[in-house]
Amino acid sequence: MANTLEFEVGAGYEVANPPKLAVGDDQPHQLSRFFTVLATDEHGVSVYDGWYGEGFSSLHLPHDVLAQLDVTRLPSRxxxxxxxxxxxxxxxxxxxxxxxxxxxxxxxxxxxxxxxxxxxxxxxxxxxxxxxxxxxxxxxxxxxxxxxxxxxxxxxxx
Structure with missing residues (x-):
């Protein structure tokens, strides 16, 4: 089970089986295989996964979604x-x-x-x-x- 304490702001992560998520008005969004953590808070993490809606977009992943992900931190380069x-x-x-x-x-x-x-x-x-x-x-x-x-x-x- 993933939690926000395991995520480092600015670090990249790989998701083994990225799911489709409901975003905004329940529009489906295919989570990318890779994402960068932009911020953490008590509700989850905000990530950037390469998706552009109206320009640069971040996505908030709440704890219940994080718990379902198989996430691996990418090595720092x-x-x-x-x-x-x-x-x-x-x-x-x-x-x-x-x-x-x-x-x-x-x-x-x-x-x-x-x-x-x-x-x-x-x-x-x-x-x-x-x-x-x-x-x-x-x-x-x-x-x-x-x-x-x-x-x-x-x-x-x-």
Missing amino acids: GEAGAADLANAIATSAAAAIERRDQVKEHGAAEQSVHASQRFFVQFFSGQIRGLASKGLINPDLAVQMISLSTGVELAVGE
Whole structure:
């Protein structure tokens, strides 16, 4: 059985079998396989799991939900955050170049650069959300990086 005393703010966790949860007006939300603890209180924990509703969103997991989860803390990577970010950029760039080449092969040379830029933004945003949900970078930083890379301002809040 999990409790809030076991959770550390800023740490990343992995959920073995993430359930669907009722959120807001009983809208189902598939809990991600990874989440970062943002805050703990006497009712449970607030987490970030890579989900964007209206921008950056956190999710409160009450004690009864926590008790049902099979959760493992991810090992701290220390200074590896910069390496993870560099890898996310490199992976995203490589995927975007591959996308550009695919579009070019289909005779749309003029559209290939735009397609690769759009693909880079989408791929990079996903990479950043993943790093933040695993506790490898701060979720607030993830929102700022996605806003900078996409030009879309995301609202920060619950």
